[in-house]
Amino acid sequence: MDLNFGIGFALPLALGLAAMGGAFGLGKAVEAAMNAIGRQPEASGRVFLPFVIGCALIEALTIYALVAYFSGLGAISAAIEAGKAVAGG
Amino acid sequence: MLLHYIVLQGGEAVEQVTGHAAEHAESGAHEGMPHLINIVTAIGNYISNVLHNPAAGETLNYWVNVIYSWLIMLIILLFFALAARRRDREPGRLQNFVEMLFGGLDSFVHDVLGPKGRTYVPLIGTLFIYILVMNLAGMIPFIGHSPSSSLSITLSLAIFVFITVQLHGIRSLGPLGYLKHFADIPEKPHPVQIILSPLMFFLHVIGELAKPVSLSLRLFGNITGEDVLLAVFVMLLAGYLIPTQIVVYPIVILGSFIQALVFAMLTTVYILLMSPHEEEH
Numbered sequence: 001m002d003l004n005f006g007i008g009f010a011l012p013l014a015l016g017l018a019a020m021g022g023a024f025g026l027g028k029a030v031e032a033a034m035n036a037i038g039r040q041p042e043a044s045g046r047v048f049l050p051f052v053i054g055c056a057l058i059e060a061l062t063i064y065a066l067v068a069y070f071s072g073l074g075a076i077s078a079a080i081e082a083g084k085a086v087a088g089g
Numbered sequence: 090m091l092l093h094y095i096v097l098q099g100g101e102a103v104e105q106v107t108g109h110a111a112e113h114a115e116s117g118a119h120e121g122m123p124h125l126i127n128i129v130t131a132i133g134n135y136i137s138n139v140l141h142n143p144a145a146g147e148t149l150n151y152w153v154n155v156i157y158s159w160l161i162m163l164i165i166l167l168f169f170a171l172a173a174r175r176r177d178r179e180p181g182r183l184q185n186f187v188e189m190l191f192g193g194l195d196s197f198v199h200d201v202l203g204p205k206g207r208t209y210v211p212l213i214g215t216l217f218i219y220i221l222v223m224n225l226a227g228m229i230p231f232i233g234h235s236p237s238s239s240l241s242i243t244l245s246l247a248i249f250v251f252i253t254v255q256l257h258g259i260r261s262l263g264p265l266g267y268l269k270h271f272a273d274i275p276e277k278p279h280p281v282q283i284i285l286s287p288l289m290f291f292l293h294v295i296g297e298l299a300k301p302v303s304l305s306l307r308l309f310g311n312i313t314g315e316d317v318l319l320a321v322f323v324m325l326l327a328g329y330l331i332p333t334q335i336v337v338y339p340i341v342i343l344g345s346f347i348q349a350l351v352f353a354m355l356t357t358v359y360i361l362l363m364s365p366h367e368e369e370h
Contacts (some may be wrong), residue, residue, distance in 0.1 A: 049200075052347070052350065053358060056347070057303075059163050059307070059311075060307040063310035065312070067306055
């Protein structure tokens with residue numbers, strides 16, 4: 001088990017876990033918004049703004065994981081280049 | 090050979106076309122991810138490889154985001170200058186559209202910030218329109234690169250918002266009230282609150298610093314994801330000249346719109362949080 005295997009195993013798994021957590025959170029937020037609109041349909045305009053802000057804040061955490069994924073990919077390719085330079089040069 | 094120009098993937102597509110080993114000064118986050126070719130990058134690579142002037146070509150590639158954001162700024166300015174030229178009583182379509190847009194933004198900012206929020210309508214409106222057009226620029230066929238998919242642009246916007254919010258806090262709360270807001274000291278402080286205030290101050294500062302970080306990373310990550318999505322879908326059937334990326338256009342438009350809206354809304358909410366809110370107590 002070397003570095004590439006470790007990163008290759010962990011990065012997509014980490015992203016998937018982050019997406020799962022985000023999906024759960026967003027599901028709860030949408031459920032709450034649906035309940036609120038169902039109870040009082042004319043409140044849908046007032047519910048919309050806090051709902052979208054809440055969803056964006058939850059989504060941001062999943063996006064942090066995506067950004068970390070891209071950085072990890074960059075680290076892999078940098079490590080591969082360095083490995084090639086050491087082995088070939 | 091034209092097909093090799095359709096997608097630029099790391100340095101490989103340029104190698105296939107020109108046979109030179111192109112040196113790419115890319116940020117680490119964009120290695121190995123497909124990007125759509127765009128005019129400025131194509132000209133930069135042409136200058137680097139075909140005209141054998143790598144310094145000039147790399148400089149052009151380095152400034153591509155600034156060039157595109159200035160281009161978008163000029164387009165927006167022209168559009169609104171054209172729309173505001175005639176102020177008819179019965180507006181034509183362009184003027185009607187712009188009035189609807191402005192009315193929506195105005196009523197939104199008023200809802201959140203109250204009547205004193207009038208001063209911030211231009212700021213929020215500009216942020217929304219600018220970020221929206223920047224996000225959508227990734228969809229246009231040969232301007233396939235959204236400036237907001239670069240962390241520099243989003244971070245500069247976020248720092249600008251951060252400075253605006255802090256200045257609003259200092260101006261509307263007064264310097265002493267601003268510090269008290271950070272230490273969470275209400276009007277009649279209980280002794281325990283005064284003792285705990287250094288800790289609260291520290292926590293609040295961390296929270297304030299987290300805001301521009303989250304704003305910039307959210308916009309950056311979402312728009313980079315959209316650009317990469319478009320590039321991947323272009324790669325699917327580009328060999329047969331079928332524009333497969335039309336399939337993802339709804340997702341891209343929705344995502345761009347939501348991200349611009351969220352940026353503007355969060356700015357408004359941060360300004361609201363920094364305003365004096367005595368009515369709540």
